[in-house]
Amino acid sequence: xxxxxxxxxxxxxxxxxxxxxxxxxxxxxxxxxxxxxxxxxxxxxxxxxxxxxxxxxxxxxxxxxxxxxxxxxxxxxxxxxxxxxxxxxxxxxxxxxxxxxxxxxxxxxxxxxxxxxxxxxxxxxxxxxxxxxxxxxxxxxxxxxxxxxxxxxxxxxxxxxxxxxxxxxxxxxxxxxxxxxxxxxxxxxxxxxxxxxxxxxxxxxxxxxxxxxxxxxxxxxxxxxxxxxxxxxxxxxxxxxxxxxxxxxxxxxxxxxxxxxxxxxxxxxxxxxxxxxxxxxxxxxxxxxxxxxxxxxxxxxxxxxxxxxxxxxxxxxxxxxxxxxxxxxxxxxxxxxxxxxxxxxxxxxxxxxxxxxxxxxxxxxxxxxxxxxxxxxxxxxxxxxxxxxxxxxxxxxxxxxxxxxxxxxxxxxxxxxxxxxxxxxxxxxxxxxxxxxxxx
Numbered sequence: 001x002x003x004x005x006x007x008x009x010x011x012x013x014x015x016x017x018x019x020x021x022x023x024x025x026x027x028x029x030x031x032x033x034x035x036x037x038x039x040x041x042x043x044x045x046x047x048x049x050x051x052x053x054x055x056x057x058x059x060x061x062x063x064x065x066x067x068x069x070x071x072x073x074x075x076x077x078x079x080x081x082x083x084x085x086x087x088x089x090x091x092x093x094x095x096x097x098x099x100x101x102x103x104x105x106x107x108x109x110x111x112x113x114x115x116x117x118x119x120x121x122x123x124x125x126x127x128x129x130x131x132x133x134x135x136x137x138x139x140x141x142x143x144x145x146x147x148x149x150x151x152x153x154x155x156x157x158x159x160x161x162x163x164x165x166x167x168x169x170x171x172x173x174x175x176x177x178x179x180x181x182x183x184x185x186x187x188x189x190x191x192x193x194x195x196x197x198x199x200x201x202x203x204x205x206x207x208x209x210x211x212x213x214x215x216x217x218x219x220x221x222x223x224x225x226x227x228x229x230x231x232x233x234x235x236x237x238x239x240x241x242x243x244x245x246x247x248x249x250x251x252x253x254x255x256x257x258x259x260x261x262x263x264x265x266x267x268x269x270x271x272x273x274x275x276x277x278x279x280x281x282x283x284x285x286x287x288x289x290x291x292x293x294x295x296x297x298x299x300x301x302x303x304x305x306x307x308x309x310x311x312x313x314x315x316x317x318x319x320x321x322x323x324x325x326x327x328x329x330x331x332x333x334x335x336x337x338x339x340x341x342x343x344x345x346x347x348x349x350x351x352x353x354x355x356x357x358x359x360x361x362x363x364x365x366x367x368x369x370x371x372x373x374x375x376x377x378x379x380x381x382x383x384x385x386x387x388x389x390x391x392x393x394x395x396x397x398x399x400x401x402x403x404x405x406x407x408x409x410x411x412x413x414x415x416x417x418x419x420x421x422x423x424x425x426x427x428x429x430x431x432x433x434x435x436x437x438x439x440x
Contacts, residue, residue: 019048024049025127028127031408032186034161035406053114074358076101078101082347083322085320093321094320094322113418117419121419132190135179136217139183144274161178184232186213187221187233190383191214192386218233233390243382300339307337310346311349317352318348340400384412388412391409392409
């Protein structure tokens with residue numbers, strides 16, 4: 001299978017922008033820009049990509065790495081066990097998690113196996129930065145149209161992102177888009193890529209596109225008023241400072257001060273220009289750390305204590321997938337809760353929660369250690385892990401990972417590991433001198 005036919009196929013995959021590869025990038029952009037929407041189009045793209053990957057696997061060109069395979073098998077096994085456990089307990093939503101916890105992890109394992117070259121990472125980074133610019137530009141324009149700052153004819157044709165705008169009083173407004181979940185990752189990712197990428201190494205995306213992605217994303221974060229997104233932005237400098245020490249062991253040495261100060265000033269200017277109450281925005285951000293009287297916070301607090309009580313009744317193995325408590329947010333899906341980690345503890349207990357935590361964190365931990373053997377990987381790992389952390393923080397109160405279009409976040413560290421494992425550029429000395437500028 002690795003004869004001439006396989007060699008020709010391998011050469012085609014590495015050096016030509018095949019239809020399958022272009023379909024893969026288009027699929028990824030769709031996940032980022034219109035998550036949960038236009039699914040029939042993206043299903044066609046997904047089938048094309050999967051068929052190409054399976055074909056390459058049969059020809060011996062690609063393979064699923066053992067480490068990734070073991071983690072995915074663990075996740076699928078846990079999903080099967082807790083689904084059956086939920087069915088035994090007659091939980092109303094026991095089968096609702098089959099796709100998220102069993103099927104989609106297997107699909108993403110195949111997708112990750114197709115990311116096998118360093119050039120693939122560069123293309124993925126370009127897609128993410130392009131998507132960040134598109135999300136920021138579209139979201140800001142839409143909100144400014146709702147506020148009367150821009151003419152309505154700009155949106156004769158509207159892209160479906162389930163957008164909602166709400167302004168309860170002068171100086172206060174919020175907006176919701178399905179893409180804001182994506183931006184929760186992309187904004188810290190773009191900021192980290194801009195600030196931490198070594199100056200002596202060629203950046204995958206022109207820096208002016210990174211600057212525009214950061215500015216448009218930050219403007220949308222302020223205009224939307226979404227707390228999870230604002231929290232992710234606020235935590236990004238701290239996350240980068242920690243990653244700088246963990247990955248380079250020398251820290252960023254003052255490289256964060258000016259960008260952070262500029263970001264704060266820019267955010268205040270955006271709030272002032274549209275007439276937002278800066279105190280209200282700050283209060284909304286602080287409410288993520290302290291209790292408040294807002295209706296959403298009150299509901300989540302009640303939800304937390306009910307889930308905690310349910311967990312206390314069966315702390316080791318939980319109640320199985322699809323279990324419910326007294327509080328119901330969605331009558332059609334009474335087992336669905338915003339507090340995703342608390343819900344996971346309630347349904348899978350300490351045993352299941354610990355195993356899921358291992359499956360989630362193992363690739364990220366492995367990625368950090370891998371930068372020691374492949375220094376060229378470190379500049380890629382830092383922005384990915386910055387976005388990864390911000391996304392998982394926001395996921396605590398917004399169940400983003402319950403959707404196919406968000407699962408790519410947890411598999412992205414595995415994609416970087418797959419590239420390192422299959423790359424011909426794993427010599428620890430290669431790229432080391434370039435990467436030392438990361439800490440300068």
